[in-house]
Amino acid sequence: MAAVRGKTKSGEKQAAYRQLKQDLAQGTLGNVYVFYGEETYLREYYLSQAAKQLVPAGLEEFNFHKVECKGLTVQALTELVEAMPMMAERTLVEVVDFDIFKLAEEQREALIALLEDFPPYCCLIFVYDQLEYKPNRTMKRLAAAMERYATAVKFETQSRSDLLNWISRRFRANGKSIDAQTAEHLLFTCGSLMNGLIPEIEKISAYTKGPAVTKADIDAVAAPVLEAQVFDMTAAISRRDFNRAAEILGTLLKLQEEPIMLLAVLGKELRKLYTARLAIDNGKDKFWLMEQWGMRSDYPAKLLLEAARRVSTRWAEEAVLGCAALDLRMKSVNGADGEEELKTFLMTLAQEAAR
Secondary structure: OOOOOOOOOOOOHHHHHHHHHHHHHHOOOOOEEEEEOOOHHHHHHHHHHHHHHHOOOOOHHHHEEEEEOOOOOHHHHHHHHHOOOOOOOOEEEEEEOOOHHHOOHHHHHHHHHHHHOOOOOEEEEEEOOOOOOOOOOOOHHHHHHHHHHEEEEEOOOOOHHHHHHHHHHHHHHOOOEOOHHHHHHHHHHHOOOHHHHHHHHHHHHHHOOOOEOOHHHHHHHOOOOHHHHHHHHHHHHHOOOHHHHHHHHHHHHHOOOOHHHHHHHHHHHHHHHHHHHHHHHOOOOHHHHHHHHOOOOHHHHHHHHHHHOOOOHHHHHHHHHHHHHHHHHHHHOOOOOHHHHHHHHHHHHHHHHHO
């Protein structure tokens, strides 16, 4: 009978993550895990730690099995799981993008049977990379078995303090220092996923001449995420720097970003700007704005308030309404030229802001 490990329900994701860390620290890894979530850096790190702990060097061929989902049956998986370890206490089986809840009924029943009588010498990790892990509660028996016998660990974006400390350590390893405010700018510019931050930190470290990284160093070489670029575009409009706004839009279109996607991001930024303008009008502070948009840092809130002070409430409201109207038109009018529509909309925003 498989050991019953920590159950993972809604609201228990962080508990499952802590349990995994504790299992590794104590050398007590369980039988079955599900690894999923957007923070792939952490996912790969803990996969490597599990392999390091369970699979002796030089015996990977016998004790570590990584399989893709294509053509995989539960019967074939069972054979891998039940294979005895070679000169080791346990084996590790890693299965990538195996859509458990789309299995046929016979296969689901076979998986339930495997989970209920799981060999104690194996650790099985279902890894969701391209596919989303989404338990189907209508499949009650399978959902209950996964909940009882598997620990589902979601790798999410780390807390702000953990990220800032991690960024500082990465720069320190490259012989550079970075203060908290500059690190916040890095997160705003490049996003908060570690896999995306690592190459940017390397580039910035190589570019920085002095001992400390500056905002200018980041702006000079970092590749900004789409949301940061669109924010810069709206901020440029608020500064009446229409040439800069047009330049950013042109760059995004040359990168073959879909116009409808750009409009969606632009719409969100304009709604944020409108909310910031309302905050100013109603005597609200940055903390209110952070709460409205679920911000984990006051850095973007301060930038939004700064931009909102340069536009009128009427302009911000009309910009949001105009964006919604354009979204409807681009989705409903056959043959609409999305690029030209976006350029025209940007020009309209600029003309209104200039009044």
